[in-house]
Amino acid sequence: MKEFKNFINGQFVTSSSGKTFTNRCPVDNSVIGTVHEAGQQEVDMAVRAAKAAMKGPWGKMTQAQRTALLNNVADRINERFDEFLEAECLDTGKPQKIAAHIDIPRGAANFKAFSETVANHPTEAFHMDTPDGLGALNYGQRTPKGVIAVISPWNLPLLLMTWKVGPALACGNTVVVKPSEETPATATLLGEVMNECGVPEGVYNVVHGFGPDSAGAFLTEHKDVDAITFTGETRTGEIIMRAASVGLRNISMECGGKNPGIVFADCDLDKAVEGTLRSAFVNCGQVCLGTERVYVERPLFDEFVQRLKDGVEQLKMGRPEDPSVDFGPLVSQEHKDKVLSYYKLAVEEGATVITGGGVPEMGDALNAGAWVEPTIWTDLPDDARLIKEEVFGPCCHIRPFDSEDEVVHLANDTNYGLSAAVWTENSAKASRIAEQLEVGLVWINSWFLRDLRTAFGGAKESGIGREGGVHGLEFYTETKNICIKF
Numbered sequence: 001m002k003e004f005k006n007f008i009n010g011q012f013v014t015s016s017s018g019k020t021f022t023n024r025c026p027v028d029n030s031v032i033g034t035v036h037e038a039g040q041q042e043v044d045m046a047v048r049a050a051k052a053a054m055k056g057p058w059g060k061m062t063q064a065q066r067t068a069l070l071n072n073v074a075d076r077i078n079e080r081f082d083e084f085l086e087a088e089c090l091d092t093g094k095p096q097k098i099a100a101h102i103d104i105p106r107g108a109a110n111f112k113a114f115s116e117t118v119a120n121h122p123t124e125a126f127h128m129d130t131p132d133g134l135g136a137l138n139y140g141q142r143t144p145k146g147v148i149a150v151i152s153p154w155n156l157p158l159l160l161m162t163w164k165v166g167p168a169l170a171c172g173n174t175v176v177v178k179p180s181e182e183t184p185a186t187a188t189l190l191g192e193v194m195n196e197c198g199v200p201e202g203v204y205n206v207v208h209g210f211g212p213d214s215a216g217a218f219l220t221e222h223k224d225v226d227a228i229t230f231t232g233e234t235r236t237g238e239i240i241m242r243a244a245s246v247g248l249r250n251i252s253m254e255c256g257g258k259n260p261g262i263v264f265a266d267c268d269l270d271k272a273v274e275g276t277l278r279s280a281f282v283n284c285g286q287v288c289l290g291t292e293r294v295y296v297e298r299p300l301f302d303e304f305v306q307r308l309k310d311g312v313e314q315l316k317m318g319r320p321e322d323p324s325v326d327f328g329p330l331v332s333q334e335h336k337d338k339v340l341s342y343y344k345l346a347v348e349e350g351a352t353v354i355t356g357g358g359v360p361e362m363g364d365a366l367n368a369g370a371w372v373e374p375t376i377w378t379d380l381p382d383d384a385r386l387i388k389e390e391v392f393g394p395c396c397h398i399r400p401f402d403s404e405d406e407v408v409h410l411a412n413d414t415n416y417g418l419s420a421a422v423w424t425e426n427s428a429k430a431s432r433i434a435e436q437l438e439v440g441l442v443w444i445n446s447w448f449l450r451d452l453r454t455a456f457g458g459a460k461e462s463g464i465g466r467e468g469g470v471h472g473l474e475f476y477t478e479t480k481n482i483c484i485k486f
């Protein structure tokens with residue numbers, strides 16, 4: 001039985017209120033351990049420690065010293081790779097094969113990439129004329145914002161948390177992280193790594209708990225938090241924006257999606273099927289960038305539906321440690337109930353179920369887990385709730401289209417605007433479509449291919465702001481203009 005404590009000022013601390021909650025593994029609903037819930041007192045301690053650390057050794061380090069420390073953190077994550085892998089897969093139930101390829105390596109890489117960005121991006125400089133003819137020089141200086149609150153979700157816990165902690169620390173800030181209550185393990189383990197690498201106390205803090213009336217709300221409402229970076233549901237983002245409005249604190253929001261996949265008849269069909277299989281079903285469909293609406297040009301429609309169905313029916317479900325397994329459970333019983341309610345709704349709204357639609361028979365021990373079948377539907381009307389709302393499960397709806405204009409209209413007919421995948425061998429058409437899509441990210445003939453130097457974020461209700469590369473620097477630093485009169 002494990003214990004997950006808060007990590008504050010370099011120490012693992014229990015909750016002064018004595019409040020705890022149970023962390024369960026969604027594979028079989030077994031108990032992993034007990035999590036110590038942070039109350040107002042622990043959140044105050046964490047923010048105080050983070051604020052003090054800005055004035056301590058961390059605040060006085062050179063960029064090169066900080067970079068060296070963050071590189072050590074990345075290396076240490078890789079040295080303790082198997083522990084991170086096991087912790088992440090117990091919390092989420094995801095196959096180790098996937099986490100070993102995506103979550104843990106990116107968790108480490110996030111600590112390396114942004115030090116390079118900080119070192120290699122200049123600030124602006126402008127010479128200006130003045131009436132006396134002598135002129136003046138303006139130049140920009142980036143300074144850390146201070147204490148950054150990081151609120152992260154459960155679907156890619158280490159990856160999405162370090163995607164924020166990496167640049168925040170590379171820019172010289174300190175952080176207080178509130179990981180999802182579903183996945184406390186890797187954020188806690190990272191506390192050990194920070195200590196092992198000699199990251200000064202108070203630079204990285206973790207408070208465990210829930211959203212409302214718990215650590216999430218206490219942290220985002222805290223007046224000494226200077227900026228908040230959030231990944232999660234759009235409705236949660238709205239609540240956090242309200243909290244951030246007090247004291248005009250800056251926010252970065254990476255929220256939900258209802259992402260289209262657009263498959264033209266001139267695509268490379270093998271690649272389009274394989275790519276859509278990944279984009280709709282990897283991580284049990286729990287990826288914000290995942291495809292939940294697939295539009296296929298009519299001549300290819302029947303063949304594509306059949307090929308995707310065949311692919312889905314070959315996915316192997318099972319325990320995370322089995323190397324042949326591609327498909328795990330959802331993250332929790334609660335999320336399973338939500339996804340199954342959408343499976344029921346789809347049928348009520350008139351869907352034809354091409355495959356799946358229910359709960360798989362997994363055998364005795366696993367039947368208590370959060371398993372659902374990967375599911376494909378066709379024939380839903382464009383205004384169905386299932387076409388409008390994010391399910392965040394292993395499912396997609398496939399609909400035929402006849403023209404470029406029609407598919408652009410269908411793809412954009414949503415409140416969300418995170419990402420899209422376009423499949424065609426005609427690059428002029430691909431660019432034409434990509435430029436018309438109201439999203440933050442378009443992949444052409446690929447999906448979730450990430451270059452950390454590029455802008456990442458969503459349009460419409462999928463988010464506010466961009467992180468990644470220099471865009472992250474804009475959020476994690478305050479740019480000061482210094483004007484020197486000659």
Ligand SMILES: NC(=O)c1ccc[n+]([C@@H]2O[C@H](COP(=O)([O-])OP(=O)(O)OC[C@H]3O[C@@H](n4cnc5c(N)ncnc54)[C@H](O)[C@@H]3O)[C@@H](O)[C@H]2O)c1
Pocket residue numbers: 151152153154155160178179180181209210211212215216217220231232233234236237239240253254255256257287288390392418458462463
């Ligand atoms: N755009 C992206 O980059 C991206 C990436 C991953 C996930 N997501 C989105 O995240 C969602 C799934 O994650 P989730 O269910 O963990 O999201 P969620 O919004 O329920 O929770 C996210 C985090 O916010 C915290 N939280 C909840 N209420 C809060 C409150 N009132 N104040 C402060 N904190 C609060 C939670 O405890 C958790 O740590 C999906 O909508 C998905 O699309 C988006």
Ligand SMILES: O=C/C=C/C=C(\O)C(=O)O
Pocket residue numbers: 155156160163286287288289450456
């Ligand atoms: O579930 C959402 C995945 C988000 C991925 C990233 O933020 C990233 O790759 O940096």
